[in-house]
Amino acid sequence: MKNKKKKSLLTAVLFAPLIASIALGGCASQAVETQTGTNAEVNAKIGTAEAKKIKVAFAQTGKPITYVDENGKATGYDVEVLKLVDELLPQYEFEFVPTTDDDLLIGVESGKYDVGLKNAFYTEARAAKYIYPKEYLGASASGLLIRKEDEGTIHDLSDIAKLDKKLLPIAPQDAQYSLVQTYNNEHPEDPIPIEASESFTVQDGILLIAEGKYDAWLVIKSNYDINVVAKDGAYHNLADELAWSTFAATKTWPLFNKKQQALADAYDGAIKQLKEQGKTKELLVQFLGEDTASYLK
Known part of the structure; x- marks a missing residue:
């Protein structure tokens, strides 16, 4: 008990200047949540x-x-x-x-x-x-944005290869590009043709899939959720025409x-x-x- 009293007294002495400075600084004492x-x-x-x-x-x-x-x-x-x-x-x-x-x-x-x-x-x-x-x-979920008509047949990259579907071009610096490269290295007998593209906006990809110019887009799920699933998404009007299949994460x-x-x-x-x-x-x-x-x- 004696030691505790000594510690309490020592704490009060050490922190007295700090307490005083906080009391004087009006903004520092405000109970406001900041970043x-x-x-x-x-x-x-x-x-x-x-x-x-x-x-x-x-x-x-x-x-x-x-x-x-x-x-x-x-x-x-x-x-x-x-x-x-x-x-x-x-x-x-x-x-x-x-x-x-x-x-x-x-x-x-x-x-x-x-x-x-x-x-x-x-x-x-x-x-x-x-x-x-x-x-x-x-972990960022990766998957395939596809048309609704292919929802039952396209689930992952193996289906793209097996069904000879056309994958949307991917920028080489994109992590999704490496997913295809890894798949091709593991399946040299049936690789997926991958076309490099330096720039494809989210909107371009969604429209190109919906219009049938490509069959699937390998992309992170948040792009699909924000642009298609969300009611205020730029392409929510295509929600009934498009589908999503998650199969990997980065x-x-x-x-x-x-x-x-x-x-x-x-x-x-x-x-x-x-x-x-x-x-x-x-x-x-x-x-x-x-x-x-x-x-x-």
Whole structure:
């Protein structure tokens, strides 16, 4: 009991200046939720140690992975997972900054931002510019956007090969391109012809499938959900003519600035804990409608 009293007195002496400064700073005492959490959460971190501020850039229009909601709040699967990571790392204080894809990539590389979130796949070109952590962040479901008439016969890439269907061209830097290459390497006796295209917009792909110029589009599921399934989607009018078949997933990663190895290592420990607790699975179901990580090979 005596020791506890001494500890309480010592704590009061050490933190008296901090408490006084917070009381004087009007805005610091407001109970308002910010992008980095409530003031109580921030103060709790400062109470244990001076937290290092980390700027986490995210693609502001990447719903459901990264976006700004109707209340101006940063959210989406990637963002919410990083908020949980932040809670497990009291030595850091994350600030979530909405921006464009291009500014994110340039900013993380230059050091303007410490971390970038944009449903990023692994590429060798990016690995030369950014730190990829050991632990992946999420899993982006990949599948085939097809016409309704083919729903019962086309399920995966093997059906494309077997039925001699025409696959929409894919940009070589797209992770979906590597899925076809992997399939062809594993099935040299019956490869799928793949035409490279440097640029195909989501809208072009949807229309080309609907019009019958191509039979299937290998793409991530969020493109289908946002543009076709959603009632406010640009091509919701084609919902009765198109269908979707998920058969694979690609790991997604946060991108760290090259000088942030310690932060990346800390992230690895935190995200591993969250996966073991089932937290990432819960968020995948919440934002993507299913545990897309179950499709990972």
